[in-house]
Amino acid sequence: MGRRQELAEVRRMLSVSRMVTLTGVGGVGKTRLATRSATTLRRAFPDGVWLVELAYLEKPELLITLVMEAMEIRDHSSRPPLEVLVGHLRDKQALVVLDNCEHLLYECAVLAETLLRSAPELRILATSRQILGIAGEQTLTLPPLSLDSGGTRTAVRAPATSDAVQLFTERAQAVVPEFTVTQENQETVEGICRRLDGLPLAIELAAVRLRVLSVQQLLERIDDRFRLLTGGSRAVLPRHQTLRALIDWSYTLCTERERALWARASVFSGGLDLEAAEEVCSGDGITGAEVVELIAALVEKSIFTREEYPGTVRFRLLETIRQYGRERLAESGRTAEIQRRHRDHYRALAAEARVRLFGADQVAWLGRLQMEHANLRTALEYCLSDPAEVRVGLGMGADLLYHWITSYYLAEGRRWMDRALASDTGPSEVRARALWSNSWLAIIQADPDAAAAMLEESKAIGEKLGLEPVLGYVAVFSGMIAMVRDDTETAIALYEDAVRRHTSTGDPVGRALALIRLSLAQSFLGDSALAISIGEEGIAVCDAYGEGWHRSYTMMALGVEVWRQGDAARATKMEQESLRFNRSLDDPLGIGVNLEVLAWIAATERQYARAARLLGIAETVWKAVGAPLSGYGHLAHYHDECVDDTRRVLGPAAYLAEFEQGSDLRYEDGLAYGLEEPAPAAAASQGTGGSSPLTPRETEIARLVAQGARNKGIAATLVISQRTVEGHIEHIMNKLGFNSRAQIAAWVREQEHGAGAGSSG
Structure with missing residues (x-):
């Protein structure tokens, strides 16, 4: 059942190293892989393959005796057991499997070093939640079972055959012989396996429950996993008979401070970095300086998973491990305190991002906010679930304005803001700022009436409390609404007022925003010289701070006016420069406007x-x-003019055909077309040695998938949103006719192998 890659890797590692340790979280299948590996390697070890089960051993002093018993070594002399064991193995070409070393780590390490030093033909394969740490040891961290199916997709989609689903099916058929995975229940079965993190033990325990539950009922009850997943085989270790007992075992192997850190880290969603761990998890017996060592220990014990991103490292807990930690945190009575610390950390992160977003670090900060989106969401939920904390959440939501706008979270951002505004209605600077921030989201969503009402209240609060920055932003967004309502003169007056206010308060963000809109409005009125002058002033403001996002929108606005003046070539360059930045940031709003203007220029x-x-x-x-x-x-x-002229010249049928060709293009293909870049499919084929149907970005993502990267890791690596990664992967699957990441990985390997074969001939 599955694990072919891991089996091959164990075989390879044992061919180059005499000591290999399989690590991984409890229940991930280390013992099963070790025993399967030992079985397949029997012929390579003429003097035998021996399995030493250490799980039941409680007294370390009996370790050598247990090894001798497992190897059927009988000695009635008075010599020390270690001497006997060494003498027996000295000239043997054998493999010894030490299973479940974690509770005897020191003793197993000493024994392994002694045996390997004394027996040159000996190999040792160990399983442990923590490495032994001896010289020459190679380690293989075993991930959960694959949740993606392999094989080749046919015209009619066959039921998934992922390793996780295969295991579930096998165990389900043991209790319900007629059980099969069908088109109807496939999604439910996959959901069960996914909710259980692909952990073999959890999947086996879940399948047993089909004696009394349907797969749909099982999925609905899976969140109560520690009570539900009991009753495993009596033939296995007691701690493997329930999921809770298994994780209890891991918990007992941790020190008191490691347990505390595990429990405290359970408040994070979607992972955490060292800075967050130091701030949220320290205190009450754990100093900030000790956090890094405790995390290292928990990584070694397979509680935390280490994930590397450009410039940083993050840590993640499997959901099952996280839920267990949350229960332990609740037992300690400190859940509210740690959740508040978590909220405080991400509240501060959002506030710092607001300050740092207008400058050279803009893209990095926006990428960081996307990486932390799950934690930001958790922090906001904490705020809005407590009436006393709503105002903090209101300010946090406003601080994240550019996170909402430059990503695919705009609708979600407005929901958070609407909810917070409805709960905290008292006049305050925070409410005034949240109102004008939310008005921008409403304007983008084509809801000017709601935006106008929010701006009216924001203005009233600003005037009452003397909040000049608030009045400046109210003027900007009120001008946008005036433009929507075809009142350009009023809009220009409002924009000019906004420029004055933001200049006097020294706010480059508001000033740049107002200048963009003022340039567009003057262009709309036909004052070309003024529109260009204002746009150039906006560029200068942005360049003074090394800022890119507002600059790209200013460049877009200037492109519109330059196009109106008849310089199509220069306008195209401006729009394409803007589009390149918006593509790097994956800002769909900016990309959409750039493509529109390029279409008008083309017409x-x-x-x-x-x-x-x-x-x-x-x-x-x-x-x-x-x-x-x-x-x-x-x-x-x-x-409208572009559509009318283009349809008239081409004719309705030809226009529709070209339009549909554009709408059918994959996202990256469409952007490349707008930028007049080389054909992406041709460029992709250069890297795969054949005629690849994928764009360069799709090829890049496919390779990362083949390397085992998750969507979040791919997003961080390429500095794009996770949703964009998901869209690319869906495009890849559709184009290649696949239905799983495993098939993508296999295809990449075939392409690379083909390229290598071609070059060698």
Whole structure:
């Protein structure tokens, strides 16, 4: 059942090292892999393969005796047992499997070193939740079972055959012989395996419950996993008969401070970094300086999983391990305290991001917020679940404004803000700031009436409390609403007021934002010189701080005016420069506007087929955003003119054909088309040695998938959103006719093998 890659890796490691240790969380299948490996390697060891089961051994002084018993060594002399064992193995070509070493770590390490030093042909394969730490030891950390199926997809999708589902099916059939995975129950079975983190023991215990539950009932009850997953085989170790007992065993192997850190870390969602752990988990017996050593110990004991990202390392707990930790934290009576610390850390992170987002570190900070999105969400939920904390959540939601706007979380951001505003209604600086922040989200969602109401209240609070920055932002967003309502004169007056206020308060963010809108409005009125001058002022503000996002939007605005002046080539360069930055940030709003303007430019250059295709590409982006020309509705007449002219020249049928070609393009293909870059499929084929159907970005993601990277890790590596990664993987599967990551990995290996074969011939 599965683990073919791991079996091959164990065989390879034992061929180059005399000491190999399999590590991993409890229940992940270390013992099973070790015994399977030993069985397949019997022929390589003429003097025998011996399994030494240490789980039941409680007295360390009996270790050598137990090894001798397992190897059937009978000695009635008075010599020390170690001397007898060494003498027996000295000239033997054998493999000894030491299973479950974690509770006898020191004794096993000393024994292994002694035997390997004395018996040159001996190999040792150990299983442990923590490495033995001896010279020459190679380790293989065993991950949970694959949740993705392999094989080749047919026209009719066959039931999944992932390692996890295979194991569930085998164990289910042992209690319900007629059980099979079908099209109807496949998703439910996969959901069960996924909720159990792909842990073999948990899956086996869950399958046993099919004696009394349907698979749907099992999935519905799986969150209560520690009470549900009991009643395993009596033939296995007692601690392997229930999931709780197994994790209890891991818990008892930890020191008191390691247990405390485990419990405290359970408040994190989606992982944590060292800085967060030091701030949230220290105190009450754990100093900040000790946190790194405790994390290292928990990684060694397979409680934490280490994940490397560009420039940083993060740590993750499997959900099963995290839930256990939460129960232990609740037993300690400190859940509220640690949750508050968690909230405080991410509240401070959001506040710092707000300050740091206008500058050279902008992309890095936005990427960090995306990486921490699950923790930010948890912190917000903590705030909004307690009336006394709602105002803190209100400020945090406002601080995350650019996180909501530059990602795919805009709708979620507005939900958080609406909820917080409904709960904290007292006039305050925080409420005023949250109101104008949320108004921007409403404008982008094409909800100007709601935005106007929020701005009216924000202005009233700002005037009452003398909040000049608030009044500056109210002016900016009120100007946007005026533009939506075709009142350009009012909009310009408001934008000019905003520029004055933000200049006087020294706020470059508000000033840059107001200048972008003012340039667009003057362009809309036909004052080209003023529009260009204002846009150039905006560029200068951004360049003074090394800022990129507002600069890209300013460049977009300037491109519109330069196009209106008739310089299509320069306008195209401006829009493409803006598009490249927005692509690097994966900002769908900016990308959509850039594609629109490029389509308008193409139509005026009589490149009607290109214009129609760009409109189709933009349509796909607007569907993802949720509103066409979101926040830039006053530019809609350019869109309408472009559509009318292009359809008239091409004819309805040809226009529709080109438009659909654009809308059918994969996301990266569409952006490459807009940027007039080389054909992505051709570029991808250069890296795979054949005619690859994937774009360069898809090829890059496919390779990361083949390396075992998760979506979150891929997103961090490529500095794009996790949702974009998911979209790319879906595109890859659709294009290749696959239904799993495992199939993608196999395809990548085949492509690379083919490229190597071709080059060698």
